[in-house]
Amino acid sequence: MKCPCCGKDVGLYEMDLAFALPDAIHALPEAQRAARATIHSDLCSLDDRRFFIRGVVYAPVQQLGTLFGWGVWAEVSREVFLRYQAIYDQDASGEPPAAGVLANCPPGYERIVQPLEIAFGPADQRPTFRLAPTDSDFYREHVGGMPAQKWHSIIERHLGSTDGDTKPS
Ligand SMILES: [Zn+2]
8 A cells, every 4th residue: 555655556555563561571681570570461460569460552643544553562550451351351331441551561652650641441452541631742643643654664664563453362
């Protein structure tokens, strides 16, 4: 397919980029990670004291009109973590939203404290993260859209390292 910013053939549109781990766990040397972290595809904990769940932050791509999904982690309270664990295999669309804080810094964005609201969904979908208003490009693009040119540079840099936004079975 043709890129809307430059007309270049970019193959199938890549519409998501995922982080395998929260930054705090990714930053650990491997031996420490093994000793201190409990890692699952959608739930992680560190020292049984910090808790993370994986979800998706959507940002519309300008000109393309479709949503780009950032597969990121949110740090949550132990209560939210245990609740998500309990409803993980169920349709959780009726669950009240929970609070969290963004636990990854997407490439090309400044590292900030980004609070968010977690909307749980059907069993086969990761929760959706809705960002609280902050003075950051990541928030602005979540609400107002990402320039097509930025999307193009992201997929060009990271193509091949992407993962869908459905849970592994
Ligand atoms: Zn382009």
